[in-house]
Every structure is written in structure tokens, then in C-alpha cells.
Amino acid sequence: MAKKKEQVKEKPLSAELRIKEAARKVFTQKGYAAARTRDIAEEAGMNLALLNYYYRSKEKLFELVMLESIKEFFLGLTGILNNPDTGLGEKLELLADSYISMLIREPNFPLFMLSELQANPDKLIELTGTKDFMNKSVFFQQMAAHLKKNKMNFSPMHVVMNMIGLTVFPFIGKPMIKLMSGMKDKEFLQLMEERRKLIPVWMKTMFKIN
């Protein structure tokens, strides 16, 4: 049953990877429960049995895809957060810029990730291995010092939540925002581009940075 996998690794041709990327797309779009293995096979243009041949099961495939995406997400995040050579303002600018770009490229990713995290928080904790990396981050330390110096007596986690909220929420809430405002996709995208610059300005104003 489990024939290859460990032995062959240097030659990932088409089928195997195409299934994985199709899975990423379908899972991200519909979520785990609503995604059918047949959808994934069709999206990849492959026979359904290949999914099980290469990845054993829907769940295994999901875990793989999910883990990869989350790892990448956290890596990008910590890369900016832990740079000791940038100040708070610059970090906020880099975060906004990098995440707006990512979100324009992959607008469905956050809702997918948050939904699955909600549906199965424990699994993701063991899957990622990452835990409370935020508290130890350079950003967190810098922000804690800044808040103390400026007599703002609240947790730096508020700052983190605000930053993510301002950046990510519009993408998660896009259908609702379009529903409330009657906006079209093009206008929406333009607003998101504006936020690339505006979010750091707002954040700095809010927390008296610079």
C-alpha cells in the first residue's frame, strides 16, 4: 500500500504536486468539510484514486496542506517581528506592506485558517509546534517598553490584535463589506492598496509612535 514516499523524493513530477496544490485551492475556498475529494481530483485533472494513492486520506492531505501554509505564514511574520535592527514604526510598515500583498494574492487564506483553527484548535497546536512565540518576539519587547514609557497601561497584545485586525479583517469581511457598501471588486482592491500606507500611519497615531 505505502509504496513510495520515503524513497522517492527528488522527482516530484506532476500528479502528486498537482493534487496537493489543487487541494490547497479547494480546501482554502470551501473549507475542510465542504471540500470533496472529488472536487480536488477534478481541480487537479486527475483520477480520484490518486489522491489516496499519494496522500492516504483526505485528512492526511489536509493536514499537510494546512501545515505548510501555516508554517509559511508564521515564518513571514516572525521574520519581521524578530528583526532587532528595525524600530517599531518600520516594523509596522513592513508588516502592513507584506501582508497586504499576501492577502491580495491569497484573499481566502485567513478565513480558511481561522475557521479550521476554530474547528480544531488542539490539532493545529500539535501540528505547528509553535507556541506563544509572540511574547518572546523583539517586536513584543520593543512595544512593551514603548507602552510603558508612554504611560499606556495595557498589554502589547492589544497592539498585535489591532494590527492584524486592521490588516486582515477587510479581506475576511469582504462579502459583508460589499453587502453593506455596494462596493465592487475594483473599488475594494483600491481601498486595500490605500490601506498599505494608511494602516501604519493609523497604528503610529494610535500608539504614539515616532
Next chain:
Amino acid sequence: MAKKKEQVKEKPLSAELRIKEAARKVFTQKGYAAARTRDIAEEAGMNLALLNYYYRSKEKLFELVMLESIKEFFLGLTGILNNPDTGLGEKLELLADSYISMLIREPNFPLFMLSELQANPDKLIELTGTKDFMNKSVFFQQMAAHLKKNKMNFSPMHVVMNMIGLTVFPFIGKPMIKLMSGMKDKEFLQLMEERRKLIPVWMKTMFKIN
């Protein structure tokens, strides 16, 4: 098959309503696709067939529950937004207070609503009937005037997005926030209570209100 429904309306006893509320709970927790009719029946402590007896199908039941929740949500929102007797600052305070309370009570509602809106945007548009009510709201007008006066050249929709993002995001992102910070439920709740007061302050600072 469809025996009652139109005739009897004044005596909604146990069964029918219990199923609906069980459905709300299960749908909200797991989403449409992952929610099984058997889960709902079990949650309501009722026979599975009653679900179809009273509500015809899983989908009909879902639409009903969803529509009710969204209607209520938008009603609360527009109630505050369209009050001509309150200023911008006060509106922000009322919004934060009312929504933090709602979110502590129903922490799963936003992710549910946004997920389903994403999965099926068109259906919800026809289901709610509401469309671009934001642009015409008193709040929107007040904010447009304020932004213009203070030389902030961007759409009031940014303000709306920020407000919702700051308020709602932490609840949507709770599992991720806990994962990043190692926070426990109690601490999380305390932070949310702090935000009740902090969010209006931040918003006013950000947009130079008062």
C-alpha cells in the same frame, strides 16, 4: 406532507423552536457543511425526523436561522448608526460597547456569518434584501463631513472597516491569538473587556475626533 406551518403560528411550543435553536448552535459552531442533521437533532434532544417535519430540509432550516441572525445583527448596527442625535464619538462608544457584549455572548457568530457569506455571497444578498445601507447611514455622512473638514482624504469605509476589524477580529482570531500568545480564556476575556473602553479611544485618536 406540509401539514401545519401557515395555519398554526401562535403556539410555538417546544419541539419546533428547540430544533431551531439547536440548529443555530450547531451551525454556528461547525458551519453548514460540517453540521449534521443528526447533530442538530441530538442537541435538541429530538428525533431526527422532526427536523424535516418542521423545516423540510437542512438547507431550509439553515437559511431561516442564518437570516434571523443576520437581520438581528444588521438591525442592532443600523440602530446605532442612524441615530441623528448622537455624534461620532458617542456612536463609536456605543458600537464598541454593544458589540463587545454581543461578541462575548456569541463569540462564534462572526466567523460563522463571514464563512457562510464567503461560501455563498449571492444567496445572502437575496436573503437579506439589505444592500448598501452603509453609505446612506447618518454615521457615514457625519464621518464623511468630519474627514473632509480634517483633510483626511479617504473613504469613510476605511473607518467602518477599522471599527469592525478592531472589535470583531480578536473574537474571530481567538484560537490564533491564543496560539501566538499562550493566553488562557480568562486573560483573553479580560483583554476583551479592556477593549470596550480602548477601542473608542483609539478610533478617536486615529481619526482626530473630539
Next chain:
DNA sequence: AAATAATTTAATCATTTGATTAATTTTAAC
């Protein structure tokens, strides 16, 4: 109290869906 209607239940159906199998084709090794 009898009759009718409404509610509830247990059993079952039909479809969907994740997974497997056995056969076939393609690729690689010798």
C-alpha cells in the same frame, strides 16, 4: 367519548462520499 388532526418515533431509503481493489499502462532497471 369518538373522531380528527397534530406530533413523534423507529425503521428504512437513496444519495453522497471517502476509500479500496484489481487490472492496465507507463516508466525505470538490468
Next chain:
DNA sequence: GTTAAAATTAATCAAATGATTAAATTATTT
């Protein structure tokens, strides 16, 4: 070129799941 391994396919299985039915029970009406 033959053989063995890997990849691929079509067909099928088994479990899950939404839905229905027919019978039983309870409530309501007359």
C-alpha cells in the same frame, strides 16, 4: 528487450448522511 516497479484508471465498496414513510402516540375538536 525483458522484467520489475511505479503510476494510473475504472469499477466498486462501505459508511455517513439527508430525507422519507408508515405506524404509534398525543392533543384537539365536536
